[in-house]
Amino acid sequence: MAEEELLKSVYDSLLAINSDKTTSAVKECLNNNISASTVMKTLADAMIEVGERFNQRKFFLPQVVLAAGIMEKSNKMLIDALDVSEAKCAGKVIIGTIEGDIHDLGKNIVAVMLKTAGMEVIDLGKDVPVKKYLEAAKENKADIVACSALMSTTMPYLRDVVELRNSMGCEEQFKIMVGGAPVSQGYADQIGADAYAEDAMDAVRVAQKLIAKA
Amino acid sequence: MLDPWDIYIRSIEGRQQDETEFSNITLPTKLYELASEYDISFTPEEIVPSDPSYIKNIFNAAVDLLVDVGFYNESTGRIIKFEESEIKHHLRLLPGEYTMGEGNEKCQVVKRGFESKRLPPIIGGPCGAPISEEYYIPLMQSFAQEPCVRGLHTATLETINGSEIKSNTTAEMIAARREIEMTREALRRAGRPGLSITGTMSASSSEGQCFGHAPEGLRSSDRLLVSLLNDMKVDWDVLKKSLYCQYNNLGIANCMAPLLGGYLGGPETTAIGLTAECIASFLLLGGPCIYVTPPFDVVTGHQVFNEGIFAIGSMTAAMTQNTNALIQVYCGASSGMCTERMIYETFAIGGTAVSAGSDAIQGAISCDAIHENEYSGMNSRILDGASSAFAGMSLKEANEFVVEFIKMYGGDNPSTFKPEPGKKFYECYDLRTNRPSKEFVDLWEGTKAKISDMGLEVKE
Numbered sequence A: 001m002a003e004e005e006l007l008k009s010v011y012d013s014l015l016a017i018n019s020d021k022t023t024s025a026v027k028e029c030l031n032n033n034i035s036a037s038t039v040m041k042t043l044a045d046a047m048i049e050v051g052e053r054f055n056q057r058k059f060f061l062p063q064v065v066l067a068a069g070i071m072e073k074s075n076k077m078l079i080d081a082l083d084v085s086e087a088k089c090a091g092k093v094i095i096g097t098i099e100g101d102i103h104d105l106g107k108n109i110v111a112v113m114l115k116t117a118g119m120e121v122i123d124l125g126k127d128v129p130v131k132k133y134l135e136a137a138k139e140n141k142a143d144i145v146a147c148s149a150l151m152s153t154t155m156p157y158l159r160d161v162v163e164l165r166n167s168m169g170c171e172e173q174f175k176i177m178v179g180g181a182p183v184s185q186g187y188a189d190q191i192g193a194d195a196y197a198e199d200a201m202d203a204v205r206v207a208q209k210l211i212a213k214a
Numbered sequence B: 001m002l003d004p005w006d007i008y009i010r011s012i013e014g015r016q017q018d019e020t021e022f023s024n025i026t027l028p029t030k031l032y033e034l035a036s037e038y039d040i041s042f043t044p045e046e047i048v049p050s051d052p053s054y055i056k057n058i059f060n061a062a063v064d065l066l067v068d069v070g071f072y073n074e075s076t077g078r079i080i081k082f083e084e085s086e087i088k089h090h091l092r093l094l095p096g097e098y099t100m101g102e103g104n105e106k107c108q109v110v111k112r113g114f115e116s117k118r119l120p121p122i123i124g125g126p127c128g129a130p131i132s133e134e135y136y137i138p139l140m141q142s143f144a145q146e147p148c149v150r151g152l153h154t155a156t157l158e159t160i161n162g163s164e165i166k167s168n169t170t171a172e173m174i175a176a177r178r179e180i181e182m183t184r185e186a187l188r189r190a191g192r193p194g195l196s197i198t199g200t201m202s203a204s205s206s207e208g209q210c211f212g213h214a215p216e217g218l219r220s221s222d223r224l225l226v227s228l229l230n231d232m233k234v235d236w237d238v239l240k241k242s243l244y245c246q247y248n249n250l251g252i253a254n255c256m257a258p259l260l261g262g263y264l265g266g267p268e269t270t271a272i273g274l275t276a277e278c279i280a281s282f283l284l285l286g287g288p289c290i291y292v293t294p295p296f297d298v299v300t301g302h303q304v305f306n307e308g309i310f311a312i313g314s315m316t317a318a319m320t321q322n323t324n325a326l327i328q329v330y331c332g333a334s335s336g337m338c339t340e341r342m343i344y345e346t347f348a349i350g351g352t353a354v355s356a357g358s359d360a361i362q363g364a365i366s367c368d369a370i371h372e373n374e375y376s377g378m379n380s381r382i383l384d385g386a387s388s389a390f391a392g393m394s395l396k397e398a399n400e401f402v403v404e405f406i407k408m409y410g411g412d413n414p415s416t417f418k419p420e421p422g423k424k425f426y427e428c429y430d431l432r433t434n435r436p437s438k439e440f441v442d443l444w445e446g447t448k449a450k451i452s453d454m455g456l457e458v459k460e
């Protein structure tokens, strides 16, 4: 099979959310000496299309989560085959829904869209204590700490994350990005967060900018 | 309801399953199978269902879903299983009526049925949205003084003693108590101390919320909100709240806040999943009535799109046709208060709820219940207008109007829809008299006239 056809099979299998088919298509590419970075690029293109279909309501959250999982699994296979010079990660993000808050759907969508954009995402889940974000950021040498809050009663903890980070003297190390329906750019500025994004797509753009600046 | 001890045993002894697998594979896979097996499909021209066999199919698919996938207890990672016979048995036991409130304000919620002329009682209030301390009492009073309002749903206090309220602290417990006390004061000022209250919203933990239960707080004729988790899930926190109410004789408002495009998928599968969640709430939570919000779209966060209204219409119709369960539809608009668009959005969702048999209706809510101080008693007056216009109408005719309203505000096109920005309470109410501004009253009168030109009579 020609390179183009093999790559198309990777693309189509991921869009069909078929884990087994994607894995064998990726293997087939490697067997045919297609470079790992080219296959990764194809997977990333397919994930962009997955995100697009989610926005058009043709795909729903489970499909996006499963597709991101398949991409992650495939990328793990590919990383081993990658030249060290080629290996570059688009950034590392610690994400979680803030202490006291169990509204995690928006956070889940943001997490999966960041993965789609090739970032490594460590999801701490919901009701995440302030300290835990920064411990995880330190341990994993993250670029960004992303916090979601959906209630006026949990938004104050966003400020605590910023203050704790600052008291640790890590302002340059970890950038803090905040979001959630009641959060706004004004609020983010007020508490000293580095960035705010309105929705998941915006979160990807903003995270990319933060990482580029660093 | 199932015996709480039995729920406990099922929660600790049920089959273990990974949560990601449950939400992303088991649940959606079964939902798609059922939508295809029962031939459930969405068309933008059919929002309020009228075909009895379609409605029956939604119900049957929901029961199959419950029996097949069960409910997930997040705290134990185990499945709470249900038998079809016990689901049907427990639904049969539901009384089909419920009394809330005290004294002159006792209000009976009864099963209405399809196309009923009987107006469902309106539960007014900002339904959890944040309200600042200084406007809390007058804003709640503005709802309580509307004669159509038969119960109040509280708001989240934004601050307490001028300080922000932090969840998981004693501040949220004090706030939960204060929220009900201030609501009681609003009821007194409106001369309706016996109106039933549903809360509490200012605390996020279950102990904080239960702290609202006190002689000056929530009483047995009131209701504590107990919500299922998304989707097809509970945890100890939810079950503890329900148990607290049952053992302390405090009313329970079963609740579900579904999403469109999330784990339940698109409109057809959301209709089935939502119906299954409503049924399960009567087995697991113990309240006589479930209050359900129209699904929030996960891409935009808005709740007025035709697909979501279809899902809540289907659920309401399925529960009306097949059970004695009481349904209270939360009538939420995405546009802001004091806008023409908010009125049309209220008519679309309110009209769907009332004709599909909703036994009580809640709201109306503006701006997706997110902005602060953007709600008032006029919202309930508008919902009452919608209710009076649709009560007694045939399902087919109701559908035609609902589809027309949705087109008028652009709810048939989520990618271009933008909510109309609204006004705050203090911008469209006279704070001295607690009466709506001339601008707000004129907007309502003018829009009513336009609606009547469409051939719909608002009797409010």
Ligand code: B12
Pocket: A100, A101, A102, A103, A104, A105, A106, A107, A109, A110, A146, A147, A148, A149, A150, A151, A152, A153, A177, A178, A179, A180, A181, A182, A196, A197, A198, A199, A200, A201, A203, B126, B127, B128, B129, B130, B156, B199, B200, B201, B203, B204, B205, B209, B225, B226, B227, B228, B229, B230, B256, B257, B258, B259, B293, B296, B297, B298, B299, B301, B368, B369, B370
């Ligand atoms: C679904 C829901 C629930 C579900 C949550 C299920 C779950 N697993 O998430 C349940 C039923 C459990 C629930 C419970 C409660 N809820 Co609730 N809930 C909602 C609802 C209806 C929708 C939220 C949602 O999922 N939206 C869809 C997602 C996709 O949107 P989103 O979260 O905003 O995310 C998008 C953006 O904001 C952004 N984003 C999100 N996070 C992040 C993070 C970063 C870093 C970035 C950059 C961007 C970003 O991107 C996302 C995708 O585009 C909202 C109402 C609303 N209009 O928002 C109320 C709401 C948030 N809840 C509210 C309340 C009060 C409660 C309860 C206290 C009720 C009660 N008395 O029990 C409890 C609290 C539980 C707790 N401890 O957290 C209030 C909050 C008011 C306030 N204080 O400010 C709201 C506003 C509704 C209301 N008016 O009552 N709720």
